[in-house]
Amino acid sequence: MQGEGKEARSRHKRGRVFLVGAGPGASDLITIRGADVLSRADVVIYDNLVSPEMIRLAPPKAELIYAGKRGGAEKSIEQPELNAMLIAHARKGRVVVRLKGGDPFIFGRGGEEAEALARERVEFEVVPGVTSAIAGPAFAGVPLTHREHGSFVAFVTGHEDERKGSSSVPWNELVAAARHTGTIVILMATARMRATLDRIGAAGLPAETPAVAVQWATTAAQVTVSATLATLADASEREGIGAPAVIVVGECAGLREHLKWVERTPLFGRTVVVTRARAAASVFATALRRLGAEVMEFPTIETAPPTSFVALDRAIKRIGTFDWIIFTSAMGVESFVERLKSRGSDIRALGRASIAAIGPATAGCLADYAIRVAAVPDEYRAEEIVSAIGIKRIRGKRFLIPRAEVAREALPEILRDQGAKEVVVAPAYRTVKPKGGQIARMRELIASGKIDLVTFTSSSTVTNFCELIGTSGKGVRAAAIGPITAATAEERGFEVVVRPRTYTIEALAEAIREYFLSPRPLSGEG
Numbered sequence: 001m002q003g004e005g006k007e008a009r010s011r012h013k014r015g016r017v018f019l020v021g022a023g024p025g026a027s028d029l030i031t032i033r034g035a036d037v038l039s040r041a042d043v044v045i046y047d048n049l050v051s052p053e054m055i056r057l058a059p060p061k062a063e064l065i066y067a068g069k070r071g072g073a074e075k076s077i078e079q080p081e082l083n084a085m086l087i088a089h090a091r092k093g094r095v096v097v098r099l100k101g102g103d104p105f106i107f108g109r110g111g112e113e114a115e116a117l118a119r120e121r122v123e124f125e126v127v128p129g130v131t132s133a134i135a136g137p138a139f140a141g142v143p144l145t146h147r148e149h150g151s152f153v154a155f156v157t158g159h160e161d162e163r164k165g166s167s168s169v170p171w172n173e174l175v176a177a178a179r180h181t182g183t184i185v186i187l188m189a190t191a192r193m194r195a196t197l198d199r200i201g202a203a204g205l206p207a208e209t210p211a212v213a214v215q216w217a218t219t220a221a222q223v224t225v226s227a228t229l230a231t232l233a234d235a236s237e238r239e240g241i242g243a244p245a246v247i248v249v250g251e252c253a254g255l256r257e258h259l260k261w262v263e264r265t266p267l268f269g270r271t272v273v274v275t276r277a278r279a280a281a282s283v284f285a286t287a288l289r290r291l292g293a294e295v296m297e298f299p300t301i302e303t304a305p306p307t308s309f310v311a312l313d314r315a316i317k318r319i320g321t322f323d324w325i326i327f328t329s330a331m332g333v334e335s336f337v338e339r340l341k342s343r344g345s346d347i348r349a350l351g352r353a354s355i356a357a358i359g360p361a362t363a364g365c366l367a368d369y370a371i372r373v374a375a376v377p378d379e380y381r382a383e384e385i386v387s388a389i390g391i392k393r394i395r396g397k398r399f400l401i402p403r404a405e406v407a408r409e410a411l412p413e414i415l416r417d418q419g420a421k422e423v424v425v426a427p428a429y430r431t432v433k434p435k436g437g438q439i440a441r442m443r444e445l446i447a448s449g450k451i452d453l454v455t456f457t458s459s460s461t462v463t464n465f466c467e468l469i470g471t472s473g474k475g476v477r478a479a480a481i482g483p484i485t486a487a488t489a490e491e492r493g494f495e496v497v498v499r500p501r502t503y504t505i506e507a508l509a510e511a512i513r514e515y516f517l518s519p520r521p522l523s524g525e526g
Helices: 002-014 032-039 079-091 110-119 132-140 171-178 190-202 232-239 251-259 278-290 310-317 330-342 360-368 382-389 410-417 439-447 459-469 483-491 505-517
Strands: 016-021 043-047 063-068 095-100 124-127 152-157 182-187 210-215 223-228 245-249 271-274 294-297 302-304 324-327 354-357 398-404 422-432 453-456 477-480 495-498
Touching (some): 032 095, 043 079, 079 110, 095 110, 132 182, 132 245, 152 171, 171 182, 182 251, 223 232, 223 251, 310 330, 310 398, 324 360, 330 360, 330 422, 354 360, 410 422, 453 459, 477 505
Parallel strands (some): 016 124, 152 182, 271 294, 324 354, 453 477, 477 495
């Protein structure tokens, strides 16, 4: 057993390299296995086509190394140097993720990197990815096989190694087979598209054979051009098609007009920024992606323990004296319960106190802890709590409000004005601006007008967004979850075009959908 322990430690010290396929472009198309490996990385060496959103899956302390690899458009790390880099980091005992667009073993030089690692006896694993050769056509509505139109598919490169002198692709044989219901998928073909298509035509494929080019597949920038073998090069040139793109030639490409689906999603081609704290953003981001949007998660707030727990601890110590406990957010619930546990107590300590919650998300969080809610206002803001509880149940009563360290004073003031005997505000957490992030990229996207909508779920997300970016919201369209958030956004110069009728994440997502479906986009308030 002792020997096994030493062997395990030795393996750990040697490190390990993971050749991970990042998928075709969309950040949510990485595999579960790939995301897990990335979340444990010490070093991430990534290519140009890897989504910046995906890089965020790596630990904050991971070393990020940009390898380039953009089809000659920029300087890249040469392959021998990159191989040596993988080996050197692994020998330092690190978990190294080589993150590559698509699948590492399909025209991705993953085989060359694996060979280099094997020669040096460096342990490695391969995590397959969704290749753009499949995802690109799928997002364009082109099946690669079909019982009536395509009995086989061939993946070929349109960018062969020029040092070889002649093509190693058996074009004549490939085209001869393709004439009998076959599909040819060409990767890295834009630079030599015309020559490649001419070669296919010269090999005997009819000029009228359907053909499709898909650029930036699975992202908001996706553009698809449908034509024929004879006309695709001209059509693509008119549309400005460039790298990265996938070309499909064959009868299956003719099915696109009937099967194109992604363009019909409500938010196709839209880039939406989500500014919620990372821990709370996933549900909202997923809802927007399901509607077809490309989502950029740009957290402008993070939660942290309050500066001091003194007020909350004092309140917990005398928890049985309160008539009401009002929770204003799900984070307030989580933080309060966590502090209860750390003090050796649990929800039974709430005793006789009635519970009020502002908003269904807060009420839902309480329900997860089997805490029954006695009052939820119809409008999900502090000012409406009086009507939910009732004036008679406020007068002469003691209230506890576990909430964020910095928050509006409207709620405690209203309770005092209505005759509450005591109102104790106890900070359970605080919100802070996150460090790091993709600030430079966000500034660039805002300046270039590539952001269609920025979403805000609290006034602090608005304020922090502007402070992080270093500019006002002038010229930027925004969606605000409620009137207070909307007012803050407008004060900062944003054009608030989406305001849900109810102040929930679900309603906000639906209002965004309605806005983009409207011929003349109107506010969600209608």
